[in-house]
Amino acid sequence: xxxxxxxxxxREEEFKSIEPNKIKMYVCGITPYxxxxxxxxxxxxxxxxxxxxxxxxxxxxxxxxNFTDIDDKIINKSNALNVxxxxxxxxxxxxxxIVMDKLNIKRANSNPKVSENIDKIVTxxxxxxxxxxxxxxxxxxYFRVKNFEDxxxxxxxxxxxxxxxxxxxxxxxxxxPLDFAxxxxxxxxxxxxxxxxxxxxxxxxxxxxVLATAxxxxxxxxxxxxxxxxxxxxxxxxxxSEALTDKKFAKYWIHNGFVMINKEKMSKSLGxxxxxxxxxxxxxPMALRLFLLTNHYRKPLDFSDDKLEExxxxxxxxxxxxxxxxxxxxxDKTKTEIFANLKxxxxxxxxxxKFCDAMNNDFNTAAALAELHEILEFGNKIKESDAELAFAxxxxxxxxxxxxxxxxxxxxxxxxxxxxxxxxxKQRDEARNAxxxxxxxxxxxxxxxxxxxxxxxKNGTQAMKI
RNA sequence: GGCGUGGUACCCAAGUGGUAAGGGAGAGGUCUGCAAAACCUUUAUUCAGCGGUUCGAAUCCGCUCCACGCCUCCA
Numbered sequence: 001x002x003x004x005x006x007x008x009x010x011r012e013e014e015f016k017s018i019e020p021n022k023i024k025m026y027v028c029g030i031t032p033y034x035x036x037x038x039x040x041x042x043x044x045x046x047x048x049x050x051x052x053x054x055x056x057x058x059x060x061x062x063x064x065x066n067f068t069d070i071d072d073k074i075i076n077k078s079n080a081l082n083v084x085x086x087x088x089x090x091x092x093x094x095x096x097x098i099v100m101d102k103l104n105i106k107r108a109n110s111n112p113k114v115s116e117n118i119d120k121i122v123t124x125x126x127x128x129x130x131x132x133x134x135x136x137x138x139x140x141x142y143f144r145v146k147n148f149e150d151x152x153x154x155x156x157x158x159x160x161x162x163x164x165x166x167x168x169x170x171x172x173x174x175x176x177p178l179d180f181a182x183x184x185x186x187x188x189x190x191x192x193x194x195x196x197x198x199x200x201x202x203x204x205x206x207x208x209x210v211l212a213t214a215x216x217x218x219x220x221x222x223x224x225x226x227x228x229x230x231x232x233x234x235x236x237x238x239x240x241s242e243a244l245t246d247k248k249f250a251k252y253w254i255h256n257g258f259v260m261i262n263k264e265k266m267s268k269s270l271g272x273x274x275x276x277x278x279x280x281x282x283x284x285p286m287a288l289r290l291f292l293l294t295n296h297y298r299k300p301l302d303f304s305d306d307k308l309e310e311x312x313x314x315x316x317x318x319x320x321x322x323x324x325x326x327x328x329x330x331x332d333k334t335k336t337e338i339f340a341n342l343k344x345x346x347x348x349x350x351x352x353x354k355f356c357d358a359m360n361n362d363f364n365t366a367a368a369l370a371e372l373h374e375i376l377e378f379g380n381k382i383k384e385s386d387a388e389l390a391f392a393x394x395x396x397x398x399x400x401x402x403x404x405x406x407x408x409x410x411x412x413x414x415x416x417x418x419x420x421x422x423x424x425x426k427q428r429d430e431a432r433n434a435x436x437x438x439x440x441x442x443x444x445x446x447x448x449x450x451x452x453x454x455x456x457x458k459n460g461t462q463a464m465k466i
Numbered sequence: 467g468g469c470g471u472g473g474u475a476c477c478c479a480a481g482u483g484g485u486a487a488g489g490g491a492g493a494g495g496u497c498u499g500c501a502a503a504a505c506c507u508u509u510a511u512u513c514a515g516c517g518g519u520u521c522g523a524a525u526c527c528g529c530u531c532c533a534c535g536c537c538u539c540c541a
Contacts, residue, residue, distance in 0.1 A: 027541095031540085036541090039540085039541050041541090042541070044541080046541095071539095073539075073540095155469090156470080162537075226541030227535085227536085227541080228535095228536080228539095229540080229541070230536080231537070232538090233540090256541070257471090258534095258535070260535095265534080265535065265540095267539095267540065268539085269540085290489095294478075295479070295480095296480075299471085299472075299479095300472075304478095306477080307478070307490090310478075310489070310490045311489080313489090313490065314489055316504095317504090320503090320505090324505095358480090364480070366479065366489095367481080367487065367488080369480095370479095370480070370487050370488035370489080371488085372488095373487090374487090374488085377505095377506090380506085381505085383505090384505095435499070437500070441500080441501085453502065454502070462503090464503080
């Protein structure tokens with residue numbers, strides 16, 4: 001039985017999809033105005049892992065993730081660099097895919113862009129105005145918060161509390177300081193769309209309500225995003241959607257915790273952020289994914305280089321085992337038979353069950369990962385004595401690793417050995433066979449200088465990038 | 467001020483009432499010409515502190531101390 005924490009009800013709940021075996025899931029995407037950082041990686045790894053687990057359980061999932069490709073930050077940057085706003089957004093959308101592909105994050109079923117859905121957004125806002133949930137002042141349209149009774153139910157706030165902290169821009173003429181913009185009137189040097197609401201562009205929150213309901217229907221199973229979006233973004237999404245449809249917008253809300261640097265929240269304003277480009281230049285993507293999965297998704301996660309060093313070593317334990325499995329002396333027919341009879345390996349079935357128990361308990365990837373280590377150790381212990389059992393443990397390990405999005409075969413950087421290095425390795429093997437230790441040690445030093453560590457095994461010398 | 471989260475070994479980290487998973491580092495071992503790597507074994511009578519509830523608490527309750535987040539753009 002799968003249960004997980006629902007931000008809306010503030011407790012763990014058993015999961016039941018609206019339609020049998022089908023899940024409609026929406027996760028807030030990025031605003032493409034700059035390179036992705038480790039916080040983005042955490043969010044999308046978390047929801048990718050959740051998605052993969054649902055698929056493993058047999059659900060058919062429709063996963064939608066938007067791009068907020070028109071926004072103040074993009075406009076500011078495009079004005080500063082004197083290029084069109086979409087040049088900025090397209091550049092960073094391309095970057096997003098490159099880096100997320102490296103992390104083995106499955107593509108969404110669709111990635112709708114705000115700029116391509118303006119008409120739907122305008123219609124949505126018009127209907128809100130008609131229902132008296134929104135009002136237009138001089139071409140700015142605001143949501144009338146006081147008319148939506150449930151406002152605050154997600155973030156656990158009430159209107160009185162919120163009024164205390166509310167800040168109002170000087171040039172805004174809202175009825176109520178808590179009202180938020182649905183449609184922003186075009187200012188000078190800003191891209192705009194002509195519409196019945198006036199010349200302008202959508203506010204931030206409205207897009208997700210529109211794109212989620214347009215792609216998935218009025219009620220969706222799961223809505224996800226970073227914890228920083230709970231208020232006001234997700235609170236406002238609920239208000240807009242439920243005001244219009246009078247139906248529950250999302251049954252389950254899932255939020256991932258922040259990434260911290262030295263126990264402080266990582267953020268642009270503090271300047272303490274790391275881009276994924278920088279990180280992945282130094283470390284294997286799967287080491288990063290391993291690190292992210294070691295922490296429970298709802299807790300804050302403290303990031304540092306040390307952690308990635310640790311997880312690089314940890315990653316090597318898995319990839320080494322994969323390499324050893326490839327060298328097992330088993331013919332294809334035997335392998336096929338093992339695959340077909342995997343359920344007969346009771347030890348492995350038990351470990352697989354523990355993996356699922358962990359995932360069923362609020363997606364406890366850390367405990368699930370621990371189970372992967374158990375299978376790894378099991379496989380390592382018997383690989384010399386029982387090739388068939390070792391191969392079976394590899395199959396189970398690989399299956400479960402992939403549920404977590406860990407593709408250990410993608411990571412063998414060390415397999416890319418240049419021919420020059422291979423030549424030296426060959427010479428060194430010859431020297432060793434001739435018991436010429438002086439020459440062998442000399443070649444080893446040369447290899448080290450060239451950035452390769454040697455590893456002597458029974459089957460000859462291998463090299464690994466340092 | 468209001469709302470909320472967390473403090474578990476040298477470091478990271480799981481644990482949600484039944485007697486402390488896992489990883490890194492350290493130590494010992496196997497292998498090896500020597501190394502390195504790899505693999506195996508091992509490492510918390512104790513969970514920030516003090517009280518309480520219970521047959522039983524890291525887990526529940528109360529207080530104290532410490533760290534952090536949200537209430538404004540953020541994944």
